[in-house]
Amino acid sequence: MEPTLRRYLGTLQSAGVRRIPRGRAAGTAAPPAAPVADRQLRERQTLAAAAARAPGLSAPPQPPTAEAGRAGAGSDGGSRTTDPAATLAAIAEAVRACTACPLCETRHHTVPGEGDPRAAIVFVGEGPGADEDRTGRPFVGKAGKLLDDIITKGMRRRREQVYICNVVKCRPPDNRVPTPTEVAACSGFLEAQLQALAPRAICALGATAAHHLLGNELPMGRLRGQVHAWRGIPVVATYHPAYLLRKPEAKRDAWADIQRLMALADAP
Ligand code: SF4
DSSP states (O other): OOHHHHHHHHHHHTTTTTOOOOOOOTTTTOOOTTTHHHHHHHHHHHHHHHHHHHTTTOOOOOOOOOOHOOOOOTTTOOOSOOOHHHHHHHHHHHTTTTOSSGGGGGSSSSEEEEEEETOEEEESSSOOOOOHHHHHHSSHHHHHHHHHHHHIIIIIOOOGGGGEESSSSSGGGGGGOOOHHHHHHHHHHHHHHHHOOSSSSEEEEEEHHHHHHHTTOOOHHHHSOEEETTTEEEEEEEEEEHHHOOOOOGGGHHHHHHHHHHHHOOOO
């Protein structure tokens, strides 16, 4: 096993996380994201192998593989770890040390995510922007202010009651969309976070998050208005707050999505 991964697993284990077998109980449906996760696992292994072969470079610290992510919770993503706060802290520590993709070279701070470790709702965005890179916190710029308004004024919740994170944990330069290689390199962190959190519902903010979680490339217009699933956890896709700042007329649709999200989270 790769030494950094072994250290990461040791951190999880010392946090009380037990390893969960990869398989599911007989008769249950296969997790929808598994083929994507397996492909990403192979991509990460390829990246690690390439880094190890590079002259003068040792293999960089790697984000948790899909297998390590499954060590954080049940394989259906629906059973939370006994101590999600400790697991999330261990993941954040691994993120801070991560140099698995080129985004580590231009970041000022990593942005693992923040919120209630036992949140019913997790918001997943694309990646940190300039304000997030400066502060190390997700969604704190103008788009973050709009997300705050959606949470506090629309959902009547406090920001601290939900969990907020991104697909990639380091800022892509000039706020560009992260490349497939960067997303693949970082995906184990998000996977481990979602498995530790095991929320009632996930909200994918924008196409990058939706495509990554759902394993497709459909336009947002086709992803909205229905309930998807990530490993058995309901997923609602809606517009990224940055898009809503540019297209305020889309807020009506976004509000309908948020109402659907709340209904899922509050369902008995
Ligand atoms: S974006 Fe993710 S994979 Fe890339 S360096 Fe940052 S934490 Fe590591």
